[in-house]
Amino acid sequence: MSARRTQAVVVPGGPLLLRGADVVLDEDGEQHEVGRPVVALCACGLSQRKPWCDGTHKLAQGPES
Amino acid sequence: MRLPRPRGDLSAQLIDALASGTPETPALAAGGIGDPSTDDVQLALWILYEQHYRGFEDVDPSLEWSPDLLRLRRTLETPFEAWICDLTATTVKEATEEGDDVVAQLEHLTRDQSGALARHLHREATAEQYRDFLVQRSIYHLKESDPHAWALPRLDGPAKVALAELQYDEYGDGVSARLHSRLFADALEGAGLDPSYGAYVDRASAPTLVANNAMSLFGLHRRLRGAAMGHLAAFEMTSSLPCRRYVQGAERLGLDERVVRYFDEHVEADAVHEQLAARAICGSMVEAEPDLHDDVLLGAAACLVLEGLAGDRLLEEWR
Numbered sequence: 552m553s554a555r556r557t558q559a560v561v562v563p564g565g566p567l568l569l570r571g572a573d574v575v576l577d578e579d580g581e582q583h584e585v586g587r588p589v590v591a592l593c594a595c596g597l598s599q600r601k602p603w604c605d606g607t608h609k610l611a612q613g614p615e616s
Numbered sequence: 617m618r619l620p621r622p623r624g625d626l627s628a629q630l631i632d633a634l635a636s637g638t639p640e641t642p643a644l645a646a647g648g649i650g651d652p653s654t655d656d657v658q659l660a661l662w663i664l665y666e667q668h669y670r671g672f673e674d675v676d677p678s679l680e681w682s683p684d685l686l687r688l689r690r691t692l693e694t695p696f697e698a699w700i701c702d703l704t705a706t707t708v709k710e711a712t713e714e715g716d717d718v719v720a721q722l723e724h725l726t727r728d729q730s731g732a733l734a735r736h737l738h739r740e741a742t743a744e745q746y747r748d749f750l751v752q753r754s755i756y757h758l759k760e761s762d763p764h765a766w767a768l769p770r771l772d773g774p775a776k777v778a779l780a781e782l783q784y785d786e787y788g789d790g791v792s793a794r795l796h797s798r799l800f801a802d803a804l805e806g807a808g809l810d811p812s813y814g815a816y817v818d819r820a821s822a823p824t825l826v827a828n829n830a831m832s833l834f835g836l837h838r839r840l841r842g843a844a845m846g847h848l849a850a851f852e853m854t855s856s857l858p859c860r861r862y863v864q865g866a867e868r869l870g871l872d873e874r875v876v877r878y879f880d881e882h883v884e885a886d887a888v889h890e891q892l893a894a895r896a897i898c899g900s901m902v903e904a905e906p907d908l909h910d911d912v913l914l915g916a917a918a919c920l921v922l923e924g925l926a927g928d929r930l931l932e933e934w935r
Contacts, residue, residue, distance in 0.1 A: 562891050587785050591888040599860075604887040606856030609729060 564612060566591035566604035577602045617814030618674050620663065624656025630663055630688070634675045639684040652696040658825035661696065662817070664689040665832035669759055670813060693833055700830055704917035711913045718902045718912055722846070722894045725916050726853040731861075733927035736934070738861035743869045745934050747807050750875070751816045752824045752930060756831070757800035758813050761786035763831035764848045770841045773904055778896030779845070782852075782889050796885075799878045806872030823926040830918050842908030845901055846915025849893040854920065855886035 560568040569575070569590050575583045583602060591604035598605045619635060622628035626649065633639045649657050666672065667680040679685060711721040737749060756763075761783055768779055788794035801811035810816070820828075834844035862879040902909045 562895070565891060566887065568888065568891055587789050587885065587888065588781055589785075589888050589892065591884075591891060600884065603884045604856075605860060605883050606729075606887045606890070609727075609857065612727075 561594075562591075565594070565608060567594050568592075575602050617666075617670060617672055617812070617817075619672050620659065620814075620817040622656075623659045624654070626656050627659040627663070630660045633685075634663070634672070634679060637676045637679065639679055639682045639688075649692060649695060652692065652699045653822060653826055655822045655825075657692055657696075658822050658829060661689070661692045661829045662820075662825045662832075664692070665829060665836070666814075668832070668836060669762060696829065697833060700833075700918050700922075701914065704914060704921050707917035707921060708910070708913045711917065718909055719894050719899050721913060722849050722853060722898060722916055725913070725920060726850055729854065729857045731854075731858050731927070733931060734858035734861040736931060737865040738868075739865070741865060741869070741934070743871065745930075746865065746869055746871065746875075747809060748933070749930060750804055750807055750809060751819050752821060752926065754800065754804060754809075754816050755820045755824055755828050758797050758811075760796040760800060762797075763828075763835040764844055766835035767841045767844045770838045771845075771901060774900035775845070775897050775904065778892050778900060779848075782848075782892045782897070785885055785889065796881070799874075799881060802874040803872075803878040806874030821926065821929045823922070823929045827922040827926045830922050834915055834918075840911060840915075842901065842905070842911030843915030843918065845893070845897050846912035846917075847919040848915075849890070849898045849912070850916035850919035851923070852886050852889040852893045854923075856883050856890065859883045859886065 557569075557571040560570070562568060569585075569592055570588065572585045572590065575585060575590070575592065577583060578601075593601050593604045593608075595608040595611060597607040597611060599607065619631050622631050651657070663672075664685060667675070667685070671677055671680065707725065711725050714721050714724040733749075737746060741749070764779070765783060768776065768783070771779060784790075786796050788796070788798070792798065804811040831844075831847060834840045834847055859879045859882040863876055863883065866875045866879065898912050902912060
């Protein structure tokens, strides 16, 4: 098996998709283990569970009561 | 799982035929079925589809490919598919008015995240109502992602790779304790409910059976692979935010941490999956097979409309 390739994908208006990472350091330098093959990192700053995306960016874009 | 209890003449005949191993019962569905969304028809269809998943311990497994039962399934599926198309026509049309890009159309269809069911579970539901919700959801979540897995051998290239990547996560990332269906079983157990597969089929409402049967219809027909993936995209795209409310509702009620964990996992997981499903799966698939574009919208609209009806039924019962 070839070595895992790390890839970051910018989603327009959405999160940063990170594929093949082992650990993410947040803005405070805290380490977050990556438990899945692809993770979505918050790019809008609104997530309630940073560094991960929790879909909140959609509330800033669309209707929610 | 054993055969469920009948809900009318058709399901009674089917259950008798399966239990006795004589599926050539001539009276089955003779002369048309009428409304395809009734309890009786939907239960019969659900039983026929279930033969292709885990099946029933009291049914001969070779009956999965009984020509008589496949013929009956077709007799029920044809009007059911037409019923879904009618019910979703307005929603599909609305999406087509949003330009030509399938990802933008999916985003438009799923833009309203205000879900009354999620709001109720978040703020007002009793623990008993929360358990009712888990019971209805158990019909799907105990086979979570299985109906969409049928599409895998029917896709190729980037869409296939993306579906496999998404499903690897649904199926536990290599750890059986993290299988999403297993996490849901744990949640049921934590809520004091029966975690065994199919335990609550007798309590599933007709709209719950409809929502589940639509997934199987799309999954089991190669012709409808576009609808299967559109369904998956809409499901994932409307999951993260409601799951956050389900987490908060479970915490408010002091429910077992396994209930919280199931929905908590889905806030993060589905924030990833929705990107994979919309762009990498549906976007790539439509690029490779443009003829599937309309079916993606059909599947997405079916997911939104049918899951909405299943949720409305619960809200009506609680009123």
